[in-house]
Amino acid sequence: MGTTYRVTYVAKTSDTPPSQQAVEDLLHEINASVSNYIETSLLSQLNAARDTSALHPVDRHFAAIFRRSREIYDDTGGAFNPALGPLIDAWGFGPKQPQALPDESTVRTLLKLSSFDAFDLQESPAGVRKGIAESQLDFGGIAKGYAVDKIADLLNDSGVQDYLVEIAGEVRARGKRADGGTWQVGIERPAEDALALPNIQIVVDLENAAVSTSGNYRNLQEDAGRKVGHILNPRTGYPAMSSLLSATVMAPNATTADAYATALMVMGLDEALKFVESHTELSAYFIAMDSAGGIVEKRSSRFPKDSPSRH
Ligand code: AMP
Ligand code: MG
Numbered sequence: 001m002g003t004t005y006r007v008t009y010v011a012k013t014s015d016t017p018p019s020q021q022a023v024e025d026l027l028h029e030i031n032a033s034v035s036n037y038i039e040t041s042l043l044s045q046l047n048a049a050r051d052t053s054a055l056h057p058v059d060r061h062f063a064a065i066f067r068r069s070r071e072i073y074d075d076t077g078g079a080f081n082p083a084l085g086p087l088i089d090a091w092g093f094g095p096k097q098p099q100a101l102p103d104e105s106t107v108r109t110l111l112k113l114s115s116f117d118a119f120d121l122q123e124s125p126a127g128v129r130k131g132i133a134e135s136q137l138d139f140g141g142i143a144k145g146y147a148v149d150k151i152a153d154l155l156n157d158s159g160v161q162d163y164l165v166e167i168a169g170e171v172r173a174r175g176k177r178a179d180g181g182t183w184q185v186g187i188e189r190p191a192e193d194a195l196a197l198p199n200i201q202i203v204v205d206l207e208n209a210a211v212s213t214s215g216n217y218r219n220l221q222e223d224a225g226r227k228v229g230h231i232l233n234p235r236t237g238y239p240a241m242s243s244l245l246s247a248t249v250m251a252p253n254a255t256t257a258d259a260y261a262t263a264l265m266v267m268g269l270d271e272a273l274k275f276v277e278s279h280t281e282l283s284a285y286f287i288a289m290d291s292a293g294g295i296v297e298k299r300s301s302r303f304p305k306d307s308p309s310r311h
Helices: 020-034 042-048 060-075 085-090 104-113 143-157 254-267 269-277
Strands: 005-010 119-122 127-130 162-167 170-174 184-188 200-205 209-215 221-223 226-228 244-251 283-289 295-299
Touching (some): 143 170, 254 283
Antiparallel strands (some): 119 127, 162 170, 170 209
């Protein structure tokens, strides 16, 4: 996944926590299924295939991520769209660097290929059909969250009831820390310099929940001197650039938090706030730029207050 992970847990003597090897085996298994950087992954093979009638076999990870993606695609009116592969490559956020960024007519052409409706999941045997030969899936907006949930399942199955699992900013916690305190997460203040010291905007408690932050302040490309972010607006085919610098979602699990955080960046602040208020399982915290270039924060009514004690 091109990043780091961390698993912290508190185990009782009766627990049999998973070994580091077991966690890494699981992560490799998920990568072998849905990575678009591994050429032999199921996803890369499906993306490279041009046959629109063939049923391409998929495993349980692929099928689960596909199914949840479909629900969130429907629920967000397509703001979350895992079929943006051709556009993601063209904008330079895929595995290969393009010669130049796409012009208007290229964007229009690629947008037609970026249809999630053209993909069809069949259950048993599990397989996917692509209705458009050049279409490509990209689960970059949901797969890390899914991996966090699968590690959480490993811990749950082993009897461990207190843990914090994190993959590059996708976090899920259960129970308490070893000192009896509540797990806490810091939400970063947006800074373009990836090497800048982490600068924490707020700290919140995480109680049996997951949190995910999507941002447009890192992983940028230059388009005619303008910086463009890696989250694309499926309605236009262009990078979703609004006043929003980051969207943080709290949800019962990390798959959900991850996918919705990406979708909220597409919606922009006003639409995103309304959306979250109408979804009782979600709450969100936004950092946006005001017209004077200053930073403003907004939180949905259910998002927790700042943690009273900071450890
Ligand atoms: P995240 O960091 O979770 O917000 O995911 C961003 C990644 O999701 C991008 O790097 C793309 O791989 C992919 N992506 C970009 N735009 C979208 C979108 N509108 N819906 C779903 N996935 C997207
Ligand atoms: Mg995401």
